[in-house]
Amino acid sequence: MSSIAEETLLRLARRFDQAALAELYDxxxxxxxxxxxxxxxxxxxxxxxxAETFSRLxxxxxxxxxxxxxxxxxxxxxxxxxxxxxxxxxxxxxxDPEVDIIEPESDPCIQAEENIIQSQVRSALRLLTADQRxxxxxxxxxxxxxxxxxxxxxxxxxxxxxxxxxxxxALQKMLLKNG
Amino acid sequence: xxxxxxxxxxxxxxxxxLQATPTRSPQLASRARTSFLVEAARLAPSSxxxxxxxxxxxxxxxxxxxxxxxxxxxxxxxFAITILLTxxxxxxxxxxxxxxxxxxxPEDVLYPVKTWSEDVRLDWEHNPQSRLDLTLxxxxxxxxxxxxxxxxxxxxxEPVLARLQSEQEQTLALAAGLPAPQVLPALTQVRNRxxxxxxxxxxxxxxxxxxxxxxxxxxxxxxxxxxLAQQGMDNPEALRQxxxxxxxSQPGTNIPAGTSTPCNGNGSGYGPVRSQTPQVDSxxxxxxxxxxxxxxxxxxxxTSNPGSEPQGSSTPKAGNGPGPQPAxxxxxxxxxxx
Numbered sequence: 001m002s003s004i005a006e007e008t009l010l011r012l013a014r015r016f017d018q019a020a021l022a023e024l025y026d027x028x029x030x031x032x033x034x035x036x037x038x039x040x041x042x043x044x045x046x047x048x049x050x051a052e053t054f055s056r057l058x059x060x061x062x063x064x065x066x067x068x069x070x071x072x073x074x075x076x077x078x079x080x081x082x083x084x085x086x087x088x089x090x091x092x093x094x095x096d097p098e099v100d101i102i103e104p105e106s107d108p109c110i111q112a113e114e115n116i117i118q119s120q121v122r123s124a125l126r127l128l129t130a131d132q133r134x135x136x137x138x139x140x141x142x143x144x145x146x147x148x149x150x151x152x153x154x155x156x157x158x159x160x161x162x163x164x165x166x167x168x169x170a171l172q173k174m175l176l177k178n179g
Numbered sequence: 180x181x182x183x184x185x186x187x188x189x190x191x192x193x194x195x196x197l198q199a200t201p202t203r204s205p206q207l208a209s210r211a212r213t214s215f216l217v218e219a220a221r222l223a224p225s226s227x228x229x230x231x232x233x234x235x236x237x238x239x240x241x242x243x244x245x246x247x248x249x250x251x252x253x254x255x256x257x258f259a260i261t262i263l264l265t266x267x268x269x270x271x272x273x274x275x276x277x278x279x280x281x282x283x284x285p286e287d288v289l290y291p292v293k294t295w296s297e298d299v300r301l302d303w304e305h306n307p308q309s310r311l312d313l314t315l316x317x318x319x320x321x322x323x324x325x326x327x328x329x330x331x332x333x334x335x336x337e338p339v340l341a342r343l344q345s346e347q348e349q350t351l352a353l354a355a356g357l358p359a360p361q362v363l364p365a366l367t368q369v370r371n372r373x374x375x376x377x378x379x380x381x382x383x384x385x386x387x388x389x390x391x392x393x394x395x396x397x398x399x400x401x402x403x404x405x406x407l408a409q410q411g412m413d414n415p416e417a418l419r420q421x422x423x424x425x426x427x428s429q430p431g432t433n434i435p436a437g438t439s440t441p442c443n444g445n446g447s448g449y450g451p452v453r454s455q456t457p458q459v460d461s462x463x464x465x466x467x468x469x470x471x472x473x474x475x476x477x478x479x480x481x482t483s484n485p486g487s488e489p490q491g492s493s494t495p496k497a498g499n500g501p502g503p504q505p506a507x508x509x510x511x512x513x514x515x516x517x
Binding site: 015016018021022025026029030033034037038043047050051054055058059061062114117118120121122136137140141168171172175176 | 186187189190191193194195196197198199200201203204207208211212214215216218219220222223224
């Protein structure tokens with residue numbers, strides 16, 4: 001089942017084929033989790049985001065909706081919307097490093113410094129627009145191509161590049177102003 | 180990370196910091212996966228199917244109709260169906276209006292629809308005998324309208340008189356134009372119908388003397404019609420000749436203009452029938468008089484029968500028949516004919 005084409009996987013998933021749904025989950029769930037974790041900095045929130053993203057997928061398929069061709073883009077957009085909603089509901093992140101992200105076996109000093117940078121980046125990302133944030137995250141953290149991001153945002157590639165340009169300018173001002 | 184030429188390396192470095200994430204808890208991941216699969220099983224079609232309601236059954240039946248199945252797939256078909264339904268609606272509305280108009284009176288808004296529908300029915304009827312029957316039926320309608328107008332308003336709308344006259348002329352022409360064996364029965368039919376209509380009007384209770392004047396005018400028309408039909412029964416060829424000449428005047432009354440006067444010198448042009456001196460207050464207007472009142476009547480013969488009756492083209496003048504004349508008092512009193 002692991003080598004199954006995405007189109008076939010989607011068709012089987014629409015029929016609620018349990019094996020196909022399990023395959024779909026295994027194929028994309030970890031990526032969604034880490035995507036959420038990078039943006040949220042909290043593993044519990046990331047688990048919630050991933051669980052809700054896949055639950056929404058099931059409900060959409062049940063109602064005859066859901067992705068038409070690109071499951072990955074659909075899932076990342078859904079997760080991004082969840083994160084955006086979360087940002088709206090909660091106050092901005094504190095500048096203190098997230099304890100949750102500290103790796104127990106790593107050097108505490110290095111880890112602390114890394115956590116500070118992560119927190120700064122996360123705070124800066126939060127100040128971007130939702131689309132800019134998604135472009136930056138997918139492009140520079142998840143490593144997607146413009147075409148994939150365009151599919152996820154349901155925008156033309158040119159619009160994605162424009163979003164990236166403005167987002168990078170904003171991030172440079174926010175993150176590099178002190179050198 | 181994809182290469183981006185103009186991206187500041189420091190910014191890249193900072194963004195890459197987010198890539199470092201702690202490993203996901205296997206227990207939490209496994210629990211989440213189990214939850215997902217449980218929910219998937221719960222939402223599977225076998226468990227979420229609802230019992231069909233009666234309405235649901237109807238909805239399914241509608242969806243299965245061929246044109247609903249095509250919805251969204253064939254815009255042209257949808258457009259055609261819309262046009263078809265709109266056309267059917269318009270046709271239905273038109274049929275309803277025509278049906279409702281059949282009982283309309285001359286003052287009603289739908290009266291033109293009624294007369295229009297009569298014209299259409301006649302146009303579609305090609306059998307001469309059937310056309311005659313239909314036209315006689317329409318004269319009955321005119322008489323009924325005249326009765327209603329007289330009873331309610333004490334007057335008769337001029338268009339109704341004009342239409343009655345036109346229909347009378349048509350019945351004579353149709354009857355005289357039938358094949359020889361049918362002419363006599365047809366003319367008898369025309370004569371009897373005119374007499375019946377005249378009798379029906381004679382039995383009316385009129386609201387005032389003004390109405391009596393109008394009634395006299397119509398009765399004159401009917402009596403003239405009966406006499407013309409009778410003449411045709413006696414001598415069909417003579418009637419045909421009169422009709423060819425456009426002469427629908429009372430038989431035996433063609434006297435040149437200026438040599439006679441209307442009855443009692445009142446110039447009404449319709450002579451005494453019920454009252455001794457029928458009074459028609461208005462000057463005959465085109466299409467309202469007894470003769471040539473219809474646009475279907477050929478006007479070319481007007482000059483060939485001068486002074487035979489009101490011609491409706493101008494205000495009557497002394498000595499030319501329809502208008503007030505010097506009181507000689509010898510006029511026949513029929514339709515302004517001398």
